[in-house]
Amino acid sequence: MHASAPKFSVIIPNYNNAGTLARALDSALSQTWPAHEIIVVDDGSVDDSRAVAASYGDRIVYLYQPNAGVSAARNAGVRHASGDWLAFLDADDTFAPERLAAHADWIRRDPDLDFLLSDQDFRAPDGSFLHRSIDATPFGRALLERHRGQAEIVLGEDDFGPLIGHGFVEIRTLSLPRHTFERLGGFPLGKKIGEDVHLMVRLCAASRRAGVVTQSLADYYLYPASAIRKDVAGAQRASVSLFEELLGELAGASPGVRAGMREKLRQARLNMAYMHLRQGRRRAAVDSVLPLLRPLPRWGSLCDVLSIVRGIR
Structure with missing residues (x-):
């Protein structure tokens, strides 16, 4: 079955990124599959x-709007799309x-895909290559090994939990x-950290099939002044809050998706605990992981708590 040609709306939120906006726009305008439209939502920039x-x-x-955050900017772009x-x-x-073309071609051949992802390159601010996305993760490496040599990989519902976790x-x-x-x-509005993960978890919970292109189709530049790196402690607290909230909101999600969310919460709590240990805040480190023992202790949770306790000796 062949679907009609997909029309892509590319949404670009912007806040004081005058120095890099042209580079982003040039890449969106240089697509071998032209975008239907490119929408820049300026979130109150003063540059x-x-x-x-x-x-x-x-x-x-x-489009211009008073500063309201990246979620509000992206949502505004979609409303206009x-x-x-x-x-x-x-x-x-x-x-x-080939970012849009690789997905558009697959969508035409397989219109029942609920969403698509791909590999991407992580880069330093000067553009130098750091690493790829898929093979830097446990699930990604397992997926590449399971489908060795394939340019396109279909994910089923059993894969969404590991994809999240x-x-x-x-x-x-x-x-x-x-x-x-x-x-x-x-x-979601009002979230400075993890708004993209919040959407992806809900998307996985509502999906049956997804596609992964193993080609790198985007560049992600890591800047020291990013929100996560400017306030590491705040980012850790926000991550914990995010996944606790999602677990409550998606109580009816599949067991796999909920397992993936629990794993992300576990990682967030451990990261927060190790941060406290580095700062010499031993009690705070233990308090960060004790909630992992509720409602019922699991062997893995006990091991996590013990690893933090051993770390304070």
């Missing part, structure tokens, strides 16, 4: 972002030329139907 966007004329759509598929790009990252979820390689995004309610 030269408006002038940069204006230099592209009618090749892009520019007219394409049937969505792709997201941050203003300091880039798409590879040990996978390679990256917003700039996500393609999903606009109606699915709208049905899920978009990105």
Whole structure:
């Protein structure tokens, strides 16, 4: 079965990224499968972002809003979108030329895919290569080994839990139907950390089949001044809160998806505990992992708590 050609709306939230916005826009405009539209949502920038966007004329759509956060900016872009598929790009990252084409070709051949992902490159601010996304994760490595040599891998419902818990979820390689995004309610407001993971978990919980292109289709630049790196402690607390909230909201999700969320919560609590240990806050470290023993202690949870207790001796 062949579907009609997908029309991609590329949504680019921007906040004071005048220095990199042109690079992002050039990558979106250089797609071998042209985007149906490219929408820049300026989230209250006070730098030269408006002038940069204006230099592209009618090749892009520019929207301005008072500063409300990246989730609100992306949601506003989707409300304005007219394409049937969505792709997201941050203003300091880039798409590879085949980013849209690789997904569009697969969608035409297999229109029953609920969403698609791909590999991506992590890069330093100067552009130097750091590592790839898929093979840097336990689930990604297992997936590549299971489907050795395949350029396209189909994920089923049994894969969504490991994808959440040990996978390679990256917003700039996500393609999903606009109606699915709208049905899920978009990105959560009021979250400075993990808004993309929040959407992906809900998307996995509502999906049956997904596609993974093993080609790297985007570049993610790691900057020292990012929100996570500026406030490591705050980011750790926000991650714990995020997954506790999701576990409550998705009580009816499949056992696999809930297992993936519990694993992410476990990782977040351990990371917070190790952060406290590095700061010499031993009691706070133990308090960070004790909730893992509720409601019923598991062997793995006991081992996690014991590892922190041993670390304070």
